[in-house]
Amino acid sequence: MSESARLESVAGLTVLVTGAAQGMGALFARMACLEGAQRLILWDVSGEQLSARAEELTELNPACKIQTQVVDLRNQSAITAAADQVLAGGSVDVLVNNAGVVTGTSFAKHRTAQITDTMAVNSLAPMYLTHALLEQMGTQGRPGRVLTIASAAALVSNPNMSVYAASKAAAMSWSDSLRLELEQEAERNIKVTTFCPTYVSTGMFAGAKSMLLTPIMEPEQVTAKAWNAMLRGTPLVLLPWASKLGQALRGILPRAAWDLVADKVFRIYGSMNEFTGRQRSSEVDETVS
Numbered sequence: 001m002s003e004s005a006r007l008e009s010v011a012g013l014t015v016l017v018t019g020a021a022q023g024m025g026a027l028f029a030r031m032a033c034l035e036g037a038q039r040l041i042l043w044d045v046s047g048e049q050l051s052a053r054a055e056e057l058t059e060l061n062p063a064c065k066i067q068t069q070v071v072d073l074r075n076q077s078a079i080t081a082a083a084d085q086v087l088a089g090g091s092v093d094v095l096v097n098n099a100g101v102v103t104g105t106s107f108a109k110h111r112t113a114q115i116t117d118t119m120a121v122n123s124l125a126p127m128y129l130t131h132a133l134l135e136q137m138g139t140q141g142r143p144g145r146v147l148t149i150a151s152a153a154a155l156v157s158n159p160n161m162s163v164y165a166a167s168k169a170a171a172m173s174w175s176d177s178l179r180l181e182l183e184q185e186a187e188r189n190i191k192v193t194t195f196c197p198t199y200v201s202t203g204m205f206a207g208a209k210s211m212l213l214t215p216i217m218e219p220e221q222v223t224a225k226a227w228n229a230m231l232r233g234t235p236l237v238l239l240p241w242a243s244k245l246g247q248a249l250r251g252i253l254p255r256a257a258w259d260l261v262a263d264k265v266f267r268i269y270g271s272m273n274e275f276t277g278r279q280r281s282s283e284v285d286e287t288v289s
Helices: 023-034 047-060 076-088 112-134 162-183 219-232 242-252 255-265
Strands: 014-018 039-044 065-070 094-097 144-149 190-197 236-239
Touching: 014 023, 014 112, 023 039, 023 047, 023 094, 023 219, 039 047, 047 065, 065 076, 076 112, 094 112, 112 162, 144 162, 144 219, 162 190, 190 219, 219 236, 236 242, 242 255
Parallel strands: 014 039, 014 094, 039 065, 094 144, 144 190, 190 236
Antiparallel strands: none
């Protein structure tokens, strides 16, 4: 990658973070603020938490213009309307598609609404939002970045994660395909990063068990790696390193052998057996996977 394609920071740029009220989204927002983003737009479904986050960030860096928007990412019309409001104030340079929902149960126990909401927030919302912002991104000589938080679940089948895995697989495939398209428009300098972590201790995966060589990761560590990958324009990041080992074995071993290794050695297939998730007051919990 050429040095001109790299970013040292988001200083002076406009950054939009979804699911910004808590979890990793709040950490992404904090990093943007500390680095001197000129304009920082925070989206979440919780207005009360967004207000608290905005106050905190304003105290951290009064020079950063903080804007909050309560947006239900299940609703395409709401996404489009909110994006139009954002663009009325200028283009977005850095988009962090962070918001996500998870339902950790067998497919048969999923309610239809849970299936619809999971696919809408995890898969469709990043597409709708990126589509709304993309035309004005990377213009006026300013670099553009799109960071989409997918999941290692997109790459490895796992009981009690069928819909979540499907939604993140869709997000990952879309994001990396978008990367290839934008690489053909090098003059716009828009880089797309797809980030695929395993379980992160934000509370969203409460009750999930660690796996062999794959501990539950700390959100500060994960967000720092994702942020740095976004600045560099790294195409795809799997975290931790054991995810790459799992992918290699899955590709080499016969299916029955891989199932045995994944279940009995890596302990993947039982990792969601005691999942509880974050206790929440709203149906949609827009925090990162």
